[in-house]
Amino acid sequence: MTNLRVSTSLSAHLRTALGYLPALLAAALVAYAIIAGGYFVALGGFALIYAVFVTGLSIFMGYAGQASFGQNAFAAIGGYASAVLTTAYDIAPVPALACGVAGAVVCAVLIGYPTVRLKGHYLAMATLAIGLIAYEIAIQWQSVTHGYMGISGIPPLGIGSFEAASDREQLVLLSVLVALCMGSAWLIRHSRFGRALVALSGSEEAARALGIDVARYKLAAFVVSAVYAAVAGSLFVHTIGFVSPEVFGMNMVILGFTMLYVGGIGTITGPLVGSIVVNLLPETVRGLKDYEDMAYGVALILILIYAPRGLSMLGWSKRKPAAASGPAPMLTPARVDL
Numbered sequence: 001m002t003n004l005r006v007s008t009s010l011s012a013h014l015r016t017a018l019g020y021l022p023a024l025l026a027a028a029l030v031a032y033a034i035i036a037g038g039y040f041v042a043l044g045g046f047a048l049i050y051a052v053f054v055t056g057l058s059i060f061m062g063y064a065g066q067a068s069f070g071q072n073a074f075a076a077i078g079g080y081a082s083a084v085l086t087t088a089y090d091i092a093p094v095p096a097l098a099c100g101v102a103g104a105v106v107c108a109v110l111i112g113y114p115t116v117r118l119k120g121h122y123l124a125m126a127t128l129a130i131g132l133i134a135y136e137i138a139i140q141w142q143s144v145t146h147g148y149m150g151i152s153g154i155p156p157l158g159i160g161s162f163e164a165a166s167d168r169e170q171l172v173l174l175s176v177l178v179a180l181c182m183g184s185a186w187l188i189r190h191s192r193f194g195r196a197l198v199a200l201s202g203s204e205e206a207a208r209a210l211g212i213d214v215a216r217y218k219l220a221a222f223v224v225s226a227v228y229a230a231v232a233g234s235l236f237v238h239t240i241g242f243v244s245p246e247v248f249g250m251n252m253v254i255l256g257f258t259m260l261y262v263g264g265i266g267t268i269t270g271p272l273v274g275s276i277v278v279n280l281l282p283e284t285v286r287g288l289k290d291y292e293d294m295a296y297g298v299a300l301i302l303i304l305i306y307a308p309r310g311l312s313m314l315g316w317s318k319r320k321p322a323a324a325s326g327p328a329p330m331l332t333p334a335r336v337d338l
Helices: 002-036 039-063 071-088 093-115 120-140 167-189 192-202 204-209 214-240 250-263 270-284 286-306
Strands: none
Touching (some): 002 039, 002 270, 039 071, 039 192, 039 214, 039 270, 071 093, 071 120, 071 250, 093 120, 093 214, 120 250, 167 214, 192 204, 204 214, 250 286, 270 286
16 A cells, blocks of 8 residues: 555656646756847747747636637837837837837727627627728738838837847847736736636636626736737837738737647736747758648647647646545435425
8 A cells, every 4th residue: 555655656746747847847948048149039039929929818718718819910010119219209218118018908898898808709700800000001001000011120129328238138028028917817817807808718608697797807817818919019020120011911820829728828928938939840841842831730639649748747737636534424315395
């Protein structure tokens, strides 16, 4: 019996270690990119920016159980606000980022109030329309966005007198911001607000019966996800130094969904793991030349088949309910007096 208990304990510790392994590997890859420099810094920067974007998407889709294809609209608001304010009005990057986030929040409230009352594919189609409208505005509003010509000369992100001018400094700053975003996502998940979102993701009717204002919580989740998207859009333009409508097109939505499901929807470390894997995977199959796209697709399919809950959930097993310590109590029929 003692040997069985020791074996069970070791197995539990091993599963716990394996559960943290994907996140630790992702952090190690970011650290390697900071040390190695060069092209790895660019890959790591893109991965970290998308980790912020996908974290917001995970809150709305993973926690609240809703579908959104329009998060690129809020990323565009944050990105273009930072680009215009810093280049045309000489506003510092951090205040410009804050203005972009504020604009995204206002738009999310105005758009989300009627939109989140929809369900299922109706909600998905409505959010898709939001993203397409934002993309067309970025193209047509040339007096502000310069259309396909884009806006260049965007200064790098900095705080106070510090400016992340080098690639390594930008990657370190992005790493800190991603850690803060993951920490905030953890706090949301374990708060009363997060538990309410999980409840309505299971059944909106049951959540409503428990006294949860479903429409209000869905709107709040929509606004929170818009904040993450706006921050990611602003970080993108300050890291690259250029912005054009193609940056916030449908490709951003597709990449976001891919990273979300590869990493693990509704998880804390899943966005980081998924963004790093999806950014590094094309580089690992680049040597296959003509078969590069096929190998990339096959790799993604295999990941989704053998890790359906996401790579960040490898090693974690669902807890089984503890067995009753004693015999089940005998039930006696209740007496009803008529």
